[in-house]
Amino acid sequence: MIDKPVEPHPGGVGPFRNPIEQAREAPVERVFGSNPPIDPTADPAVHLSLVVPTFNESANIGQLLHSLHEVLTATDTTFELIVVDDDSPDQTWAAAAAVAADLPNTRVLRRIGESGLATAVICGWAHARGTVLGVIDGDGQHPPEVAADLLSAMDSLTDVVVASRHVPGGGVSNWSTFRRLLSRGAQALGLLLLPGTVGRVTDPMSGFFLVRRDVVATAELDPVGYKILLEVLARGEVRRVAERPYVFLRREEGESKVSAGHYVGYLRHLMRLRLHPLRSKALMRYLLVTVVALVVDTAVFLWIFDRQGWNLTRSAAIAGESGILLTVVLHDLWTFAGRAARSALDRIRRLIGVQIALGSLLVARLLVINVLVNWLHLRPLAAFCIALAAITSTSHLLGSRLTWRGVRH
Ligand SMILES: Nc1nc2c(ncn2[C@@H]2O[C@H](COP(=O)(O)OP(=O)(O)O)[C@@H](O)[C@H]2O)c(=O)[nH]1
Ligand SMILES: [Mg+2]
Structure with missing residues (x-):
């Protein structure tokens, strides 16, 4: 079901009903204004809520949702998938909604007038019902079957499970030497500025991880840019972290949204965390x-x-x-x-x-x-x-x- 376009409310929140309620009931809803906070008292209706942030991924999202659904159904865990699309020009939200109509526990949030990967993830988590929250890219570069590995590593003593390219069994499939260098350089810079945060995991740049709801619900998250994991590790009360390997796959369709501006944003993010009050x-x-x-x-x-x-x-x-x-x-x-x-x-x-x-x-x-x-x-x-x-x-x-x-x- 796709609503007809509605103008954003000047107050910034959906004009008709509580947007969280709306989003829970319909496969496609519009979410206006800034992200609501993650509710620490929410009654967990499912074990895992996996958020899939998308921007111009209409060619990838259908296949990904089907694969994720298959993988997670096989784990016997209760779960939900939440696509958060930033009003993509290629109408990813519509493509996702068409698939979601056939998949139980799959919702699509379409944010209008907002963008940014990290804030999209927070938006998804704010609408999530799971005890464990997670994120996976919507372009198929994160292998869906690894979601099951992450889930099995999330035991009662663990707060965060990160899919890592830098533990045995992990890797990147076709990155140029230049991009590898950039990624490692960014990691080294992070280690220098935030050793206690970045040094806790082998792959702090990973966009594929699970976190216990109470860790992020009580943290004052202030996400900028791309690196939501950094934000979680720096501001959440994270006691134990586990890692599981994954291979970052080739992008089959569409384009990466990473630009030079994202590296500047990353630097700003590091400085902001460094100067955290x-x-x-x-x-x-x-x-x-x-x-x-x-x-x-x-x-x-x-x-x-x-x-x-x-x-x-x-x-x-x-x-x-x-x-x-x-x-x-x-x-x-x-x-x-x-x-x-x-x-x-x-x-x-x-x-x-x-x-x-x-x-x-x-x-x-x-x-x-x-x-x-x-x-x-x-x-x-x-x-x-x-x-x-x-x-x-x-x-x-x-x-x-x-x-x-x-x-x-
Ligand atoms: N909602 C939302 N998703 C985004 C945004 N930017 C990137 N994404 C999604 O985040 C995921 C990772 O982005 P991508 O450009 O593939 O990064 P890369 O894999 O590091 O090159 C993909 O699913 C993108 O569609 C954004 O501004 N908003
Ligand atoms: Mg990608």
Whole structure:
């Protein structure tokens, strides 16, 4: 059933009835406005809801829906398929609806005035009824039979199952060297900027995965561009991830929508996740603690060296040590409060770690100060400042980073 065209409502939501209700009842509905949130309290009517985002895939969608249906029916799982089409000029939504009419549990959402792969997936999930949500490309490049492998890997302890090209048995069938390089380069960049997120899976660029509903329903997803998996791993409470191999097949019909703009979008996405407010709060605290430690280090030095008249090396050593201790205490009690492991043993282990890392650099600082004063005849305060800027500041930043590396920030 295909409705006749309706103008989008200025308020952004379907003009007649709740769009979620509408979409549940009819094989084809129009979804207006921005994506509704994923409902964490939804009563799961099926086990798996698999979303198929499409744009100009009319030549591929029919075959894919039939294959998926066959594969999933054979698994004995209750499931639904949700095609989310962005009002494709080739009328993919109509082609999908024609097939959906013959396939139980298959719905088609046609978004008007919106585009974007990641937001289309969220839209599909928002209308889904499954305990487990998933996504698969609509062009046939993701082998449908792998959906059954992913499903069997989704046990009660697992939150996300990713189809990966980079585990044994996986691969890409006909990518040019250039595209392989681009994909690996994008992954390396992601690892650099978001090691704790991108490093959790071998194929963070995968667009074929399953995720438990409660993981995404409680996460503040803010998808941009193409890489919805990144968003899920970065913002969801994901404890355990599993991977299953797949071979990225040749595209038989239609064209890839990936353009240079998507790579720019990917960069923006990485930066956005990097500067995620929660994380940046920890990062700000981390930098502030370093600054406070350096200020205290200097103040202690001035006090005992200038006022108390202690000798240079001893003053610089005691001042440095007070900065180190302050860093450990503030990071533990404030920067990473509630996130770092808090047992007494963990605290002692961290204190020893910081002490070894920063203590050895404190020795280097004392040597530098002595060389500057005794050989180059600089004034003690000038030598102290140079050593502080060159050695202590970097050692605080890097040493603490290593010690707290298990803690996300
Ligand atoms: N709904 C929707 N689907 C999209 C959009 N862009 C791409 N897709 C679909 O997402 C899937 C992957 O896109 P594709 O261009 O094949 O990416 P590639 O396989 O990485 O080259 C395909 O099913 C596309 O039709 C979009 O803006 N909206
Ligand atoms: Mg494709």
